[in-house]
Amino acid sequence: MSIIAFLVIGLLAGLLARALMPGxxxxxxxxxxxxxIAGSFVGGFIGSFFNSDGRILDLHPSxxxxxxxxxxxxxxxxxxxxxxxxxRI
Structure with a gap:
């Protein structure tokens, strides 16, 4: 995956996460x-538990x-x- 695509997916994931989190x-x-971007790494690690090959940095549909x-x-x-x-006072 190219760096520009990585940054765009990171921006979209960050914006969606901030929109969904209250506060x-x-x-x-x-x-x-x-x-x-950090969420992509954490999410890839979580997603590797549900995938049969267990690769963290591969591009998956989810x-x-x-x-x-x-x-x-x-x-x-x-x-x-x-x-x-x-x-706190």
Whole structure:
């Protein structure tokens, strides 16, 4: 897969994940793209459990779905990490 296609799929996955997650995620376009790319890796890892050959980085028809799921998992983890740093009075 080319780098441009990888970036476009990452951007789409990041945008979809941010749209589906409740709450306010204050991220720019670059952070959203990086979230989607990282979500693609996480989603590929999750998707490899359901695939018989177990390859992580191969392109699958359900790749965008697992990329969005992976990006949502990362958003959830970042939300939990950011919540513990706030001082509550």
């Amino acid at each position: 306010n995620q204050s991220m720019g376009l670059l952070a959203t793209t990086l979230l989607g 790749g965008l779905i697992f990329s969005v799921i992976g990006a949502m998992v990362l958003l959830l983890l970042v939300g939990f990490a950011g919540r513990s740093r706030r001082v």
